[in-house]
Amino acid sequence: MSVTTTPNGYKLDTGGQRVVIDPVTRIEGHMRCEVNVDSNNVITNAVSTGTMWRGLEVILKGRDPRDAWAFVERICGVCTGCHALTSVRAVEDALDIKIPTNAFLIREMMAKTLQVHDHVVHFYHLHALDWVNPVNALKADPKATSKLQQLTGPKHPNSSPGYFRDVQTRIRKFIESGQLGPFKNGYWDNPAYKLTPEADLMAVTHYLEALDLQKEFVKVHTVFGGKNPHPNYLVGGVPCAINMDGDMSAGAPLNMERLNFVKARIDEMKAFNDNVYIPDVLAIASFYKKQLWGGGLGAKSVMDYGAYPTVNYDKSTDQLPGGVILDDNWDNVMEVDPRDPTHVQEFVNHSWYKYPDESKGLHPWDGITEPNYDVSSAKGTRTNIEELDENAKYSWIKAPRWKGHAVEVGPLSRYTLAYAQGVEYVQEQVHKSVAAFNALAGTDLGAKPILQSTTGRTLARALESQYCSDMLVDDWNALIANIKAGDTATANMEKWDPSTWPKECKGVGVTAAPRGGLGHWIRIKDGKIENYQCVVPTTWNGSPRDPAGNIGAFEACLIGTPVERAEEPVEILRNLHSFDPCLACSTHVMSEEGEEIVSAKVR
Amino acid sequence: MNKKVLVLGIGNILWADEGFGVRTLEALQSHYEFPDNVTLLDGGTQGVYLVQDVRDADILIVFDAIDYGLEPGMMKIITNEDVPKFMGAKKVSLHQTGFQEVLALADMMGDYPEQIILIGVQPEYIEDFGGSLRPVVKAQIQPAIDEALKFMDANSIQYNKRDAPIVPSDVSEDAILTMDKYEQGRPSEEEACRMGDDRILTSEAFQVTTPELAKVGDSPMQVEVDHHLEKYR
Numbered sequence: 001m002s003v004t005t006t007p008n009g010y011k012l013d014t015g016g017q018r019v020v021i022d023p024v025t026r027i028e029g030h031m032r033c034e035v036n037v038d039s040n041n042v043i044t045n046a047v048s049t050g051t052m053w054r055g056l057e058v059i060l061k062g063r064d065p066r067d068a069w070a071f072v073e074r075i076c077g078v079c080t081g082c083h084a085l086t087s088v089r090a091v092e093d094a095l096d097i098k099i100p101t102n103a104f105l106i107r108e109m110m111a112k113t114l115q116v117h118d119h120v121v122h123f124y125h126l127h128a129l130d131w132v133n134p135v136n137a138l139k140a141d142p143k144a145t146s147k148l149q150q151l152t153g154p155k156h157p158n159s160s161p162g163y164f165r166d167v168q169t170r171i172r173k174f175i176e177s178g179q180l181g182p183f184k185n186g187y188w189d190n191p192a193y194k195l196t197p198e199a200d201l202m203a204v205t206h207y208l209e210a211l212d213l214q215k216e217f218v219k220v221h222t223v224f225g226g227k228n229p230h231p232n233y234l235v236g237g238v239p240c241a242i243n244m245d246g247d248m249s250a251g252a253p254l255n256m257e258r259l260n261f262v263k264a265r266i267d268e269m270k271a272f273n274d275n276v277y278i279p280d281v282l283a284i285a286s287f288y289k290k291q292l293w294g295g296g297l298g299a300k301s302v303m304d305y306g307a308y309p310t311v312n313y314d315k316s317t318d319q320l321p322g323g324v325i326l327d328d329n330w331d332n333v334m335e336v337d338p339r340d341p342t343h344v345q346e347f348v349n350h351s352w353y354k355y356p357d358e359s360k361g362l363h364p365w366d367g368i369t370e371p372n373y374d375v376s377s378a379k380g381t382r383t384n385i386e387e388l389d390e391n392a393k394y395s396w397i398k399a400p401r402w403k404g405h406a407v408e409v410g411p412l413s414r415y416t417l418a419y420a421q422g423v424e425y426v427q428e429q430v431h432k433s434v435a436a437f438n439a440l441a442g443t444d445l446g447a448k449p450i451l452q453s454t455t456g457r458t459l460a461r462a463l464e465s466q467y468c469s470d471m472l473v474d475d476w477n478a479l480i481a482n483i484k485a486g487d488t489a490t491a492n493m494e495k496w497d498p499s500t501w502p503k504e505c506k507g508v509g510v511t512a513a514p515r516g517g518l519g520h521w522i523r524i525k526d527g528k529i530e531n532y533q534c535v536v537p538t539t540w541n542g543s544p545r546d547p548a549g550n551i552g553a554f555e556a557c558l559i560g561t562p563v564e565r566a567e568e569p570v571e572i573l574r575n576l577h578s579f580d581p582c583l584a585c586s587t588h589v590m591s592e593e594g595e596e597i598v599s600a601k602v603r
Numbered sequence: 604m605n606k607k608v609l610v611l612g613i614g615n616i617l618w619a620d621e622g623f624g625v626r627t628l629e630a631l632q633s634h635y636e637f638p639d640n641v642t643l644l645d646g647g648t649q650g651v652y653l654v655q656d657v658r659d660a661d662i663l664i665v666f667d668a669i670d671y672g673l674e675p676g677m678m679k680i681i682t683n684e685d686v687p688k689f690m691g692a693k694k695v696s697l698h699q700t701g702f703q704e705v706l707a708l709a710d711m712m713g714d715y716p717e718q719i720i721l722i723g724v725q726p727e728y729i730e731d732f733g734g735s736l737r738p739v740v741k742a743q744i745q746p747a748i749d750e751a752l753k754f755m756d757a758n759s760i761q762y763n764k765r766d767a768p769i770v771p772s773d774v775s776e777d778a779i780l781t782m783d784k785y786e787q788g789r790p791s792e793e794e795a796c797r798m799g800d801d802r803i804l805t806s807e808a809f810q811v812t813t814p815e816l817a818k819v820g821d822s823p824m825q826v827e828v829d830h831h832l833e834k835y836r
Contacts, residue, residue: 167711170712171711174711208708211651212712
């Protein structure tokens with residue numbers, strides 16, 4: 001065992017019990033987590049490992065840059081579209097293509113729809129079961145549940161005792177038949193669950209409502225992008241021509257009827273965010289008022305590239321302005337420049353990749369993706385690793401750093417930056433939420449202790465979903481106004497032909513992806529992709545240690561978190577899920593027994 | 604009133620025998636046409652997003668590769684209330700939401716199909732990226748279709764054999780995911796990794812071995828899917 005302090009201020013103690021969770025479930029992709037737990041069941045060391053290699057950078061070499069979006073979009077089917085958007089931005093940046101206003105607004109609407117869809121699905125279908133106990137919901141009194149609903153979300157129409165009784169009956173049927181379905185493999189008798197039966201029933205009910213509604217939200221993508229998941233994108237604009245009086249034939253899928261359909265979906269998103277999602281997060285958070293841990297790097301150092309300008313190509317109009325905050329100093333917001341070779345760099349000395357000199361980081365334009373899998377110092381065998389060695393290489397995730405600093409990305413980072421930079425809408429949302437939390441919990445806490453926690457990460461995501469649904473209304477109005485003014489252009493094809501391109505060029509595209517700041521860097525030579533690097537949000541958050549020994553956001557959020565039962569790591573999952581980890585998507589295999597391959601091992 | 608019928612093929616065509624459900628569905632569509640109340644759906648790896656389609660169906664027919672622990676290539680048919688317990692999943696991500704969950708959610712949302720038939724085949728090999736169905740599994744495409752048609756006959760579900768099967772070139776010149784083009788366009792093992800990542804295969808359920816590649820000439824990977832359906836021509 002050893003005790004060390006990292007340069008970014010975390011005390012790591014490798015003594016005590018080692019707990020291994022592999023894979024971490026209800027995330028996108030493959031992830032493993034190992035922690036050390038002391039005699040008081042408090043986490044003193046954490047090792048986060050991405051256990052799959054994406055390799056898309058290799059696939060893209062030598063291809064037509066106009067096709068890159070279609071490949072990178074397949075990195076993930078959940079945050080669908082955000083890689084495509086980032087890719088077309090990078091290519092347009094390299095070739096100096098400016099897109100028309102309609103294309104800008106339509107892309108904005110697709111990006112914000114994705115935020116709402118992704119955040120809602122994450123909270124209800126991937127994260128809620130860390131807070132909500134469906135088995136406990138069977139003990140609820142439907143009348144009291146109805147009262148709770150009317151207290152927390154009075155505008156939501158589904159609030160009668162009969163409605164909750166009906167849902168409860170259906171859940172009971174399941175649980176009593178021994179088929180827990182989606183609620184299988186939970187630790188349902190663990191005291192880490194704090195909700196009352198009524199709050200559990202309300203949340204499970206909304207789990208089902210959200211599942212029904214999410215399929216409506218994504219129809220915005222089908223209107224503008226032709227399909228979902230993986231809607232279509234286009235270098236130079238959007239692939240949906242406008243003919244307001246048309247009948248959608250002759251290749252113009254966008255008319256007034258379709259735009260009204262989009263508006264109806266936006267109104268649904270807004271109503272669900274205002275009346276269900278935000279009230280649920282606040283109600284659930286108030287039951288966990290004593291568990292405000294897990295802030296980690298989010299309580300110190302955060303980063304985002306900035307997003308949602310009201311005027312395209314004018315970063316000063318970003319409605320969620322970017323920047324970097326270090327060491328919790330909200331008075332000093334620094335600039336992040338994705339072009340500056342000293343700002344964003346990726347390190348690999350603890351990652352299964354090879355650099356000529358691994359003491360140094362590489363800017364993505366000069367990035368290298370060469371695998372180098374080595375577990376010779378881990379305990380166990382090559383195919384059955386018992387314990388990784390965090391002093392050696394231990395992850396397929398690289399370690400990106402801003403000027404050498406480890407930072408957290410995601411909705412909480414964006415909200416911290418927006419709040420610190422005085423965005424009024426965000427400040428009002430935060431103040432209202434803090435007041436509601438305090439009223440429900442009977443506490444008197446300020447914004448920081450609530451936001452800088454696992455709960456706060458989850459709350460910031462909900463607030464961002466709400467903000468996006470409001471911005472969607474503005475975008476929709478702007479699109480209608482622009483079309484009414486006579487502009488129906490949706491693409492700028494002046495530089496479509498590679499003969500118009502420079503012999504060599506490079507570009508960068510950045511996006512506020514659901515899980516945090518996303519960047520793609522491209523080099524084009526002789527009309528082909530020479531180098532392509534994606535630095536995705538989970539690369540930042542899930543990064544292993546860097547040469548200086550700084551730990552990343554996943555690891556940092558676990559240090560100091562107490563666990564009720566080491567063999568049932570609800571708290572670890574709750575902290576990690578609050579980031580909505582996305583290690584790219586994979587495939588499925590079925591087994592007769594319906595057993596998950598997840599296992600928590602205590603050593 | 605015509606009952607709404609959903610015929611669903613699920614699985615991942617990029618993972619060898621895991622593609623059985625989808626390939627069977629493609630073959631069914633290629634050779635048969637159906638009235639409006641019957642929907643054929645390539646469910647791929649959509650997982651939980653299939654709930655809506657399942658909720659809309661009165662009768663559900665599913666093709667899938669299922670690990671029953673039987674001999675590779677054996678077909679097993681499960682119906683109605685027995686289906687969920689055979690459809691557990693090793694869920695690792697949202698996409699991997701087991702079909703059991705999809706059924707559970709449909710039920711909890713108050714819309715469960717009246718009848719379900721699961722036509723499953725035991726996979727032989729899965730961890731072969733870009734590989735096709737193994738011969739024993741591919742040979743079950745036709746019998747699986749026969750079982751589905753038998754079930755349709757018993758339940759008065761209409762279908763007609765097409766005069767001529769739809770061939771991939773009728774659909775799109777660029778339909779690279781159709782089975783024959785997909786198989787013929789496969790890069791060599793030297794060019795593209797075919798093995799699963801051994802770090803994610805730490806479960807004892809997996810045996811990590813190099814996939815056996817068929818010899819050129821008698822390769823099942825060069826057999827066009829329609830050859831299995833010769834008798835319908």
